[in-house]
Amino acid sequence: MSDTQSNMLALGTKAPDFSLLNPVTNKVQILESLKGKKGTLVVFMCNHCPFVLHIIDVLEELYEDYKSQGIEFIGINSNDVDRYPADSPEMMVEFVEEKTLKFPYLYDESQDVAKAFDAACTPDFYFFDENLKLIYRGQMDDSRPGNQKEITGEDLVIAFENHLAGQDQEDFQRPSLGCNIKWK
Numbered sequence: 001m002s003d004t005q006s007n008m009l010a011l012g013t014k015a016p017d018f019s020l021l022n023p024v025t026n027k028v029q030i031l032e033s034l035k036g037k038k039g040t041l042v043v044f045m046c047n048h049c050p051f052v053l054h055i056i057d058v059l060e061e062l063y064e065d066y067k068s069q070g071i072e073f074i075g076i077n078s079n080d081v082d083r084y085p086a087d088s089p090e091m092m093v094e095f096v097e098e099k100t101l102k103f104p105y106l107y108d109e110s111q112d113v114a115k116a117f118d119a120a121c122t123p124d125f126y127f128f129d130e131n132l133k134l135i136y137r138g139q140m141d142d143s144r145p146g147n148q149k150e151i152t153g154e155d156l157v158i159a160f161e162n163h164l165a166g167q168d169q170e171d172f173q174r175p176s177l178g179c180n181i182k183w184k
Contacts, residue, residue: 003177003178003179004120004121004177004178004179004180004181005120005121005175005176005177006119006120006121006124006125006137006138006139006175006176006177007118007119007120007175008137008138008173008175009117009118009126009134009137010134011134011135011136011137011169012133012134013133013134014132014133014134015031015035015040015042015126015128015132015133015134016031016113016116016117017030017031017032018030018031018076018106018108018113018116020076020106020107020108020113021089021106021107021109022104022105022106022107023089023090023092023093023105023107024092024093024096024104024105029104029106031074031132034072034074034104035072035128035130035132036067036070036071036072036130037070037130038069038070038071038129038130038163038164039070039071039072039127039128039129039130039135039160039163040071040072040073040074040127040128040132041071041072041073041074041125041126041127041128041156042074042076042117042125042126042127042128043059043073043074043075043076043123043124043125043126044075044076044077044078044114044117044119044121044122044123044124044181045075045076045077045105045122045123046077046078046079046084046087046122046179046182047077047086047087047091047092047094047095048084048086048087049122049123049178049179050145050179051121051122051123051144051145051177051178051179052122052123052178052179053145054143054144054145054151055123055140055141055143055151055153056099056101057099057151058140058151058152058153059073059123059140059153060099060100060101060102060103061153062153062156062157062160063101063102063103064102066160067102067103069160069164070130071160071164072103073103073104074103074104074106075101075103075104075105075106076105076106076107076108076113076114076119077092077105077106077107077108078108078111078113078114078119078181079122079181079182080111080182080183080184081109082184083182084182087182089107092105092107111181111183111184114181119181120180120181121176121177121178121179121180121181122178122179122181123140123176123178124137124176124178124181125137125138125139125140125156125176127156127159127160127163129163135159135163135169136155136156136159136163136169136173137173137176138155138173138174138175138176139155139174139175139176139177140153140155140156140176141153141154141155141156142154142155144177155173155174158170
């Protein structure tokens, strides 16, 4: 496990388009058909990362809370599965079933999507408005494996609530911290 911070893609950046396999449905899905009416959270994640495992249940709860308000979540796994077979598409299906994830979890085999987003770690969060312009990137909250802080999703909740209320986002956005993406 290597503690890696997110690269903090420039606010206002348009979400890079993508077409990725959803291993659960075995169909290719595109950003345009998955985006939310009010906003879209893209999360680079994987099956084995302790940072992802630490927050995944609360992330799913946040999805349940905000989907009805027009915010869609999309998980993307960009790890090299040759070196990390625990992140293979077959294991992604098992992960979705075990964690009862309801948001799409897509496989970025080429790693081109992670590169387009300038993603660096798992989890790495990008929140886009209804026009797919980046309005928040950074951490979910201050909790990390072993630091004894409660997992609240506070930073994401603030971003969601500010956006839904038509308010400006916080000026200071703290980078996410997690395992580095396993590049080929």
